[in-house]
Amino acid sequence: MAYDGKDKVLEEVTGKSYEFGFTTEIESDKAPAGLSEDIIRLISAKKEEPEWLLKWRLEAFAVWQTMEEPNWPHLNYEKPDYQAISYYAAPKQKKQLNSMDEVDPELRRTMDKLGISLEEQKRLSGVAVDFVMDSVSVATSFKDKLAELGIIFCSMSEAVKEHPELVRKHLGTVVPTRDNFFSALNSAVFTDGSFCYIPKGVRCPMELSTYFRINESGTGQFERTLVVADEASYVSYLEGCTAPQRDENQLHAAVVELVALDEAEIKYSTVQNWYPGDENGKGGVYNFVTKRGICHRRSKISWTQVETGSAVTWKYPSCILKGDHSVGEFYSVAVTNNAQQADTGTKMIHLGKNTHSTIISKGISAGNSHNSYRGLVQIMPSAANARNFSQCDSLLMTDTSGAHTFPYVEVKNPTAQVEHEATTSKIGEDQIFYCLQRGIDAEQAISLIVNGYAKEVLNQLPMEFAVEAQKLLSISLEGSVG
Amino acid sequence: MDNAKPQLMDRPKAEAKHAASETSGAALVSALDELLGVQADVALDAVPVPHRRVERWKYTPVAAWWKDVLASEVQTVAAAGCEANPVPGLDAYRLVFVNGTFDAAASDLPVHTGVMCMPVSQRGDAPLQSADAFSPEESDWFAGLNGRYSQEGLYLRVAQGVELDRPILIHHHTCGAGVFNVLRHDIALGLNASVKIVQWSTAAAEADGAVNVLTRADVGEGARLHIDKVQDEEGTVRHIAFEDIRQGKASQVEVHTITVRGAWVRNDLAFRINGQGAHAELNGAFLPGEGEFVDNHTTVDHRVPHCTSSENYKGILYGKSTGVFNGKVFVRPDAQQTNAYQQNANILASDMASMNAKPELEIYADDVKCSHGCTVGQFDSDALFYARSRGVGLEAAKAMLVHAFIGDVLKGLAVTEVRLEVEHRLAEKHGWDVWSDHLNDDA
Amino acid sequence: MLKINELKASVEEAAILKGLNLTINPGEVHAIMGPNGSGKSTLASVLAGREEYEVEGGSVDFNGADLLDMDATERARAGLFLAFQYPVEIPGVSNINFMRAAVNGKREHEGLEPIKGKAFLDMVKKKAQLVELDGRLRNRSVNEGFSGGEKKRNEIFQMAMLEPELAILDETDSGLDIDALRIVSDGVNAMRSPERSFLVITHYQRLLEYIVPDFVHVLVDGRIVRSGGKELALELEEKGYDWIKEDIVA
Secondary structure: OOOOOHHHHHHHHHOOOOOOOOOOOOOEEEEOOOHHHHHHHOOOOOOOOHHHHHHHHHHHHHHHHOOOOOOOOOOOOOOOOOOOOOOEEEEOOOOOOOHHHHHOOHHHHHHHHHOOOOHHHHHHHEEEEEEEEEEEEEEOOOOOOOOHHEHHHHHHHHHHHHHHHHHHOOEEEEEOHHHHHHHHHHHHHOOOEEEEEOOOEEEEOOEEEEEEEEEOEEOOEEEEEEHHHHHHOOEEEEEEEEEOOOOOOOOOOOOOEEEEEOOOOEEEEEEEEOOOOOOOOOOOOEEEEEEEEEEOOOOOOOOOOOOOOOOEEEEEEEEEEEEEEEEEEEEEEEEOOOOHHHHEEEEEEOOOOOOOOEEEEEEEEEOOOOOEEEEEEOOOOOOOOOOEHHHEEEEEOOEEEEEEEEEEEEHHHOOOEEEEEEOOOOOOOOHHHHHHOOOOOHHHHHHHHHHHHOHHOOOOOOHHHHHHHHHHHHHHOOOOOO | OOOOOOOOOHHHHHHHHHHOOOOOHEEEEHHHHHHOOOOOOOOOOOOOOOOOOOOOOOOOOOOHHHHHHHHHOOOOOOOOOOOOOOOOOOOEEEEEEEEEEOOOOEOOOOOOOOOOEEEEOOOOOOOOOOOOOOHHHHHHHHHHHHHHOOEEEEEOOOOOOOOOOOOEEEEEEEOOOOEEEEEEEEEEEOOOEEEEEEEEEEEOOEEEEEEEEEEEEEOOOOOOEEEEEEEEOOOOHHHEEEEEEEEEOOOEEEEEEEEOOOOOEEEEEEEEOOOOOOOEEEEEEEEEEEEEEEEEEEEEEEEOOOOHHHHEEEEOOOOOOEEEEEEEEEOOOOOOOOOEEEEEEEEEEOOOEEOOOOEEEOHHHHHHHEEEEEEOOOOHHHHHHHHHOOOOOOOHHHHHHHHHHHHHHHHOOOOHHHHHEEEEEHHHOOOOHHHHHHOOOOO | EEEEEEEEEEEEEEEEEEEEEEEEOOOOEEEEEOOOOHHHHHHHHHHHHHOOEEEEEEEEEEEOHHHOOHHHHHHHHHOEEEOOOOOOOOEEEHHHHHHHHHHHHHHHHHOOOOOHHHHHHHHHHHHHHHHHOOOOHHHHHEEEOHHHHHHHHHHEEEHHOOOOOEEEEOOOOOOOOOOHHHHHHHHHHHHEEOOEEEEEEOOHHHHHHOOOOOOOEEEEEEEEEEEOOOOOHHHHHOHHHHHHHHHHHO
């Protein structure tokens, strides 16, 4: 490389330890390691679940036992020992909480460190936060205000108790238990997550937000999220994730289901910065997530993700465009550094007439990492006049990293118009030099260039989130050019 | 997580486990051995038997192979009904293979200093090139079959600095029922040598069975190899073709694959670019009609710096036809300053046609320029209306757009007579009088 | 030659033409003027047979035949020509081959043999002079990389080649500088004859100084609200379209 400065900056940044790597010490109620019907019964009993849900879990478990962990991703990792994982860990609470003040002070401190203090969120940004720590929702704010509009925003456990009809009607309809190895596992053992329902015609007045966080050592995280937007409603949902530093690889296998009924719109934004492991890839989260939404007539689902964390990422937020005139969007920035590996992308399944989808994916590979885009655009015979545009760009920062593109295009209707474009290139030395010559240092220059490169995606994020995402990009990448 | 970096090309092995359970490869091979009366020593155990769950075969229907091809009785049919020259006006050396057998009477071999050009069976002690760890035989079961059963083909050696004065036409013809037509062409070009090859495959209307052709070429430093490959087979023969190309420093290789007709066609090209400054060009046009299936797989493996590759595949799908394009570009860690371009554009011209495309990039070096584009759509309705508003009939307007759409691929063909004949045959197949009428004379 | 009776048409379920009447006799030049969105270009597209436009009612008689019953190709061969507002680019199809297909299509319709190469080239040469279209453009792909003016000249060249009975010029003046406007107009005027009619669609009066119409019609909201001689265009230019609109309301 032409600039010594960059190497220096690279060392500085890659030498930077994980900012959010701290551990919260709270008494934990933890199940023994291993997975069996008994463990599932234990989880279900602990959560005082109805019989139908236990049955559903057990069926999922039976299916999972017949399945094989997928080999097809462009990932190389040691497959987790699923019998060595503890499937339930709930923070011990002394009693039912009546107000925010009763939340465990340790937990509150954790939130403060993450910079998402409920108080502050409440006061400054009007964001309602459903805080998930090791799978059990411990605090939810803004509930009353939302309740006035008929909006339900609560933990999945609570929803199972309070709104069983809604949960039962939609759970597993978008991601069936047998969909894949990880979704089956999640269906069997999920401990908590978020549930959101927006009634007909209601426009949710604030961004709904959930922060996930893996805390307990040796525990997996299996959240289950279900968002139902009834006819002509609108919601913007934010999901942020951080995990503390651990030496063992931690498993995360979440399922997110979105249901957009006729003319509804769901905007789902994720910023993921789970612990990526150290510079050799030691430690770090394994992130195997199934996210999918179904779009009914004239509805729209828009996924936006900024992925900077995890040692291994396997994630394809997808849209089933079932209704006529429905719209699916996927905007993604995925950054990998050091020994990180990501295999991420989307599936757009066009079933309805005049359905449109857009895919914008920006991959950035640094260090010795590997970053793959994998996407499917499928136009079924029923999808007359379907349109898709995909743009998948990869930026390489080092000669030891890899950028890969695996797009699948399947068209079975002649009125479809599908366009896919992909480019792979190196970060522009002339751009960097231009910045340097104008007195901008290398670190700042790279930050500028990368943010510009990812702008199309970052622009999709709600304001508060965009700022955080830009900060994250800077942390993971500033100067990490080789 | 210590060996986190995925290893290049290590993935078929993981798939092998999957596929083996589906169809027993050993049983198929022994059935074929019996059928063909061959005792060969090329083992096929290491390679997965094609199946939809094997990624390379995801979109390619092979079940019927086992049913039809292996169930049929292989007959030896006397060479008959083969056109003397499938490309009118082409002045070329000629090797004719009918059902895998060299037809000396119909052939015309070059007598040229520095050129050894003959059927494999007549080469004497001259050695064939052997497959290696990266040859298709190591990753593809059908290529393995070729290695096991092929007996005949073109044997070509062109010495340093020799430019062959005329193209070599290799004509494969298949006729009769239950034919298993296996050929392997073995080509090596010396320093700065140059040759143009036309591979033309035909089959009689009543023919059925399988055609399996593997072309292996070692293209030396500064050498140039152009292959115009045309598939125009009637009947129900299934055609699978492999190109195993190794390129030396500053060499240039072009393969143009035109599929005019074929019930089931799969082309699988693998380019290994081993020398700096080399250029590879892979172009194709396929226009399957009712019931036809055409699959184009390409792999370009950039192993050294400062090389370029360019791919352009165009498909127009009629009737109830299916097309597949799977293009893979590898850029290895050392292959800095690679410039790789890949384009696949498709038109679905009927309600029942479908297209599956998978343009892939795997990049392990940073100072590269790689891009691919892929489109699936229909005829430009504005252009059609414009033409019609000038009194051009709908079908003629479409034919005009087809010609424009695949024009850049056809223009790339190395031999003009081949282009004209391809245009003629396409027009004949699709009933485009407007083509033969006046589109070709550049007034 | 052309008789439009109570023509109603819509595009994507929006009604554009709401009962339009117009009669054009051989040799006449009619101009249709109107504000943006009044339906001028829709009329041109409907007459030329563009399929995205849905005819909801009314009839169009073209030389005794039902125009609406023909597809776009048939209309062209029957002698109707549309000079596009935005001529379409067709990469890979050379202008000359495109025209040969069109001319031969028409000849086939008339029961004639395809034109001979030499005769065709002579014809091209002669007609190209009319709009000063140079040889370079003739051999390029249809409209690809042409400037705005070159595209419009190419339209008139094509018109000259096909010798239609009725030519519809859809905002042919848009995007033309004064020189190009003169060339295009001269080409059109050279083709005026007692057998050939023109329908000139324009937003501005300027074009009508070069191609002088026999009749001027004002189209507002899908109907012809006023007709008159060429002086009507001048009046419009002076008073603007609001004058007409107010006039209708009043």
